[in-house]
Amino acid sequence: MLSLHERIRAAALPGVVESVPTFRSLLVHYDPLVTSSAALVKAVGDMIEDTGSAPRRARIWRIPVCYAPEFAPDMADVSERSGLSPEQVAECHAATRYHVYMIGFLPGFPYMGDVAPELVLPRRKDPRTRVPAGAIAIATNLTAIYTLESPGGWNLIGATPIRSFDARWTPPALLAPGDGVLFSPITAQEFGEIRAASEAGNYKVVCEDAAP
């Protein structure tokens, strides 16, 4: 999906506005004044068959997360439902290297997986009208970062002090589909320090290249 997305972008086919990769489909937006569905089905179909592309180089981000109670309003609930202690929930969540499947819902909001089976829980029955920016959440077999304040129904188990979406950046989102993410547990004190540094523009999120 991601490699097809990249090939479509690179091909710059006339009339193709942009494409949006998701878990198992790719949406191609096009201008019917310039091209047609029939022409694109053919052109993109040929790209699907072209399997000769180089493997993607993955980026692995290390995102600091504080799992302390004041940053994790649903931790007690998640702990109860999973049968794990809050410490074990945090440990378990931070032990997985996640894959960014897609970005959607909010600008920069990454759908990442897969979470460990013991943390697979449904969304909250009563979604919150306000989830703060930076909240780290789990629902079903996925985990995410609320990049902006918004309503939301996922279970909040922590928070990151860093910004992960800023329209002034190029590109505006920290994470892109295909990236890897590791969460690094931090204390509440470190949260404050990193937030201050991040807001002053003095914090760089650790990112390394990994073999595909």
Place this chain on the structure above:
Amino acid sequence: MTAFLKIQEPGIHSTIQDLGRFGYQDLGVPVSGALDATSFRLANALAGNDEKMAAIEILLQGPTIEVCAETVSIALAGTSTPIEVLGETPRLVPPWQSLMLRRGEVFRIGPVRESVGCYLAIEGGFDLEPILGSLSTYVRAGLGGFNGGRLAQGDELPLRQDSVPERTEVRLAKWPDLAPRERLRVVLGPQLGDFKEDSVETFLNAAYRVSPQADRMGFRLDGPPLSHAGDFNIVSDGIATGAIQVPGSGQPIVLLADRQTTGGYPKIATIISADLPAAGRLKPGDPVRFIAVEVKQAEAIRRKDEEEIMAMIAGIVPARESGNLDLGSLYGSNLVSGVVSSDE
């Protein structure tokens, strides 16, 4: 001297929009842009602008604005509401034509008629920095436009030009029919299989109405509910503007300019691009019916629609002196019932 428009009263929901923020949907950034792109383009054409230049989108009730520039040329399109120029000798200027105003003049746009919104273009446009390539305002994330939000009292919108050349005012000889379409044309799918078979029939036969739950993101339809064949959650996929998604309640939601880029409800159909401006004009209470067309037809309809828009622009003619308009009849009509949802 800096040139700007000063917002004395902002109206209900006035934002700066252009034709949309493209190229970032894979990062979750909604397209936004004018709900009624046709009227938006015509407003720009009348103001002597490139059709993509950002203009003010006015929903439901217009703003009161003071001209703080030597001269400006403005045009209002997408409604039958006139521009009311205030002052010692107030006058009404019809929409669909250009209007030159001088420093200190104050004008007001009243209740928006025949559509949920209309467009106020200004020659030369606004001196604002595009965000991710666009001046469209996406209020939910505070992106674009003027400070990322709705216009507020006291805002000073900077202009690119301090004056405009004197010239004959122009008007459109023909403009779009703003009355709600008898039927909006849709392409069925892509998740047709997620609905019970008789739901497609229900959808195409139903007389829906736009519910009060309506904003720039989209509107819910009141009418017969649709039944899912199984679960009403799908694996999230991409959304096109005009997509009609059906959540668990069975009440369809038509998605418009501020729609999210992806979604997890099945979509029974998508409004064809030629009919998006008509869908974007609908206000709470308006009737909505659908008729299915094939993709090929939808593309042909869009090409024909573009020819008609180009013909309207080519048909811009010198404006006649406008006679006195009857203020009483203009303001006798009620404000549209229902209000755009304010939970943004």
